[in-house]
Structure formats: structure tokens, C-alpha cells
Amino acid sequence: MPPANAGLCDRFGRTIDYLRVSVTDRCDLRCSYCLPKGYRDFEERDHCLDLGEIERIVGVFAALGVSRVRLTGGEPLLRRGLVPLAARLNALPGVQDLSLSTNATQLADQAAALRQAGVARLNVSLDTLRADRLRQITGRDVLCAVIEGLMAAKQVGFEPIKLNMVVLRGVNDDEIDDMAAFCIEHGFVLRLIEAMPVGDTGRSAQFADLQPIRRRLQERFQLLDAAIPGGGPARYLRSPDGRFSVGFITPLSQHFCATCNRVRLSVDGTLYMCLGQDHSLPLRPLLRSGASDAELMAAVRAAIDLKPERHEFREAPGKLMRVMARTGG
Structure with missing residues (x-):
């Protein structure tokens, strides 16, 4: 592969060093803010990138300075061959940090293999610790499987493990203290996320402004600014004793577009x-078609020149019609 002369930089001076790769748009859950009930409009199999194509594109990005x-998905643990793919991506020159987002329903059986393959960090979606609420949000009774997956990941040495909680007004916003206590008990990092108006499901989600939270x-934990490993948009705080860390992802109440460092590769390329x-x-x-x-x-360089200055979730909430799983998480 020819060497890249310079890293990726967009028109607004932002360095692009983070690639999120969707390996599938399929998921075993139907979270209310992500996939509509009865959704079946998944990508055709022959339109999905195969593992070799994914590896090649990631290699190109790595040669261009993406580290x-x-x-992601959908649910990436549903993709056959994910563990060998992770090992191949981790071995690519320039890839310094390989991570994975998951709903953890399949994690208990794969945590050890993922760790051995070189996945360094995990983000696990968990919006509630109450089984009935999780069933309401996801459409399935999966709390036990998710907790089992989390404990398996902890046992094999994943650190940090970040719990992604989409805060929904009137649904789970009364449970943040319980989630904080759970994270303190197990050494997890809590990440609170504002629902984004992507697709009909996202626009109908019960948005909660995270600034008052x-x-x-x-005030409660005397939290201080903190740096937590990861290249994403969360702004982190940590308690003085280091036992509790929490990140806030606030695309609506306090957007982070000025520091955006990432692009997304969907399952269809x-x-x-x-x-x-x-x-x-x-x-x-x-x-x-045989491109070199x-x-x-x-x-890729031409595409980076298309990167807009910011999103328009506030100004044009009905603009995006695609569902979140088609873009990649």
C-alpha cells in the first residue's frame, strides 16, 4: 500500500483519526429510539462488504493516519467471522485502538475471544437495570443476558467498560442514580446520551436535556473534569476518589461538532x-471495480472534503429519514 503523505484533515481544520465501522445493520433487539417495530428493510447480503473488503478499507484509512x-452495527456480535476480523484489523499498521459497541446479549460467549483478538475497549448499551423497562425499550427480555455479558467482559480484563444509557424523559430518567451506583460497584464508566432525531424512531423518542442532570x-459527587480513554464525543467527569466516572454525549443541548474527529462506514460500504x-x-x-x-x-480524501461543519438536529429534526442502524452506531 502506498504511504500517505499527510493525515486526514477536513475543510474546517479538524483532524479525522477515528473510523466507526458497521459490520452489520441487523440486530436482535428493537430499541424504541433506533429500529421501528417490525422493521425488515435490512441490506441485501451481496450488498454488504465482506470481511476482506472491510479489512482493506480500514487499512486504507490507517495508512491515511486513522488510528x-x-x-459497530446493528449488533456487531451477530456478524459471522467478527473475531477473526478483529484480529486482522488489530494487526494492521497504524491501528492503535480497536474497540467495539455492543448490546451484550451475545457477549458472554465471545468476550474472551474478542479480548484475545485485540479488542481493547467495550461500550455496552444498557438503558435501565429494570427487566420490565428493558423489555419495553428493546422488545425482548434480555437483562440477565446483558448482565452476564458485562460480568464476562469484566472477568477477562476489559477496561474501561463503558455503559451507554440513552436517557428518555418519563421512561428511565428516574434511574440515573441507580445506574451510577451499579457502575461504582463494578468499576464501569457511565455514559449518558441524549436521544438523537435520526429516523422516525429517533424523532419520536422522549428527549431529555442532560444539562440539568x-x-x-x-454537585452530588463533587465531579471534576477527567480524561477517559476513547476518541468519541463524550465529555467526562470523575469523582475525587476516582470511583465514579461519567460521560455526557449531548448532540442537542451542547453539540460537539467543532471537535468532531470521526466518519462512519456503513455495512454496504x-x-x-x-x-x-x-x-x-x-x-x-x-x-x-478493481480500484487501486x-x-x-x-x-477517501475527496469524501473528507464533503464533511459538513455541523449537524442540524435542532434546526431540521425531520431531515434524516434513515434509521440509525443503517448508518452504523
Whole structure:
């Protein structure tokens, strides 16, 4: 592969060093803010990138200076061959941080293999510790499986393990203290997330402004600014004794577009420059028409030039019609 002369930088001076890779748009859950009930519009199998194509694109990005890679979905643990793929990506020159987002329903059986393959960090979606509420949000009775997966990941040495809690007004916003206590008990990092208006499900979610919650937790735990490993948008705080760390992802109440360092590769090979915009470039046709690595690099650089300055979740909440799982988490 030809060497890249410079890293990726967009028109607004932001360095792009983080690639989120969706390995599947399928999921075993139907979270109310993500996939509509009865959703069946999944990508056709022959339109999905195969493992070799994923490896090649990640290699191109790594040669261009991208050092952080996160495997996402859908639910990535449903993708056959994920563990060998993780090992191959981890071995690529330039990849320094390989992580994975999961709902943890399949994690108990795969945690040890993922760790051995080189996955360094996990983000686990868990919006509630109450079985009935989790069933209401996800459509399935999965709390025991998720907790089992979390404990398996902890046992094999994943650290940090971050719990992603989408805070929904009137649904689970009364449970934040319970989630904080759970994270303190097990050494997990809590991440509170505002629901985003992506697709009909996202727009109908019960949005909760995290700023008042941030102020309350900051006062209760005497939280201080903290740096937690990871390349994402969360702003972290930590208690003085180090036992409790919490991150806030606030795309609506306090957006983080000025420091955005990432792009997303969907399962069909489309490169999305922003979760909240439609700017994109299909890479699959290039891959399957025999493009050279140099041509792929040129295409990626051209795509980065399309990256918008910011999303418009506040100004145009009805703009995006695609569901979250089609873009990649």
C-alpha cells in the first residue's frame, strides 16, 4: 500500500483519526429510539462488504493516519467471522485502538475471544437495570443476558467498560442514580446520551436535556473534569476518589461538532461524514471495480472534503429519514 503523505484533515481544520465501522445493520433487539417495530428493510447480503473488503478499507484509512477503529452495527456480535476480523484489523499498521459497541446479549460467549483478538475497549448499551423497562425499550427480555455479558467482559480484563444509557424523559430518567451506583460497584464508566432525531424512531423518542442532570450529578459527587480513554464525543467527569466516572454525549443541548474527529462506514460500504447529515460517498463500487489503494485513498480524501461543519438536529429534526442502524452506531 502506498504511504500517505499527510493525515486526514477536513475543510474546517479538524483532524479525522477515528473510523466507526458497521459490520452489520441487523440486530436482535428493537430499541424504541433506533429500529421501528417490525422493521425488515435490512441490506441485501451481496450488498454488504465482506470481511476482506472491510479489512482493506480500514487499512486504507490507517495508512491515511486513522488510528482509532470501532466496530459497530446493528449488533456487531451477530456478524459471522467478527473475531477473526478483529484480529486482522488489530494487526494492521497504524491501528492503535480497536474497540467495539455492543448490546451484550451475545457477549458472554465471545468476550474472551474478542479480548484475545485485540479488542481493547467495550461500550455496552444498557438503558435501565429494570427487566420490565428493558423489555419495553428493546422488545425482548434480555437483562440477565446483558448482565452476564458485562460480568464476562469484566472477568477477562476489559477496561474501561463503558455503559451507554440513552436517557428518555418519563421512561428511565428516574434511574440515573441507580445506574451510577451499579457502575461504582463494578468499576464501569457511565455514559449518558441524549436521544438523537435520526429516523422516525429517533424523532419520536422522549428527549431529555442532560444539562440539568449533569449539574445535579456534579454537585452530588463533587465531579471534576477527567480524561477517559476513547476518541468519541463524550465529555467526562470523575469523582475525587476516582470511583465514579461519567460521560455526557449531548448532540442537542451542547453539540460537539467543532471537535468532531470521526466518519462512519456503513455495512454496504457507504462512507458517511456526519451522523446528522446526508453527506456520503459509496466506496463499494470502487472496491468491486478493481480500484487501486491509491485510488481508494484519493476517494477517501475527496469524501473528507464533503464533511459538513455541523449537524442540524435542532434546526431540521425531520431531515434524516434513515434509521440509525443503517448508518452504523
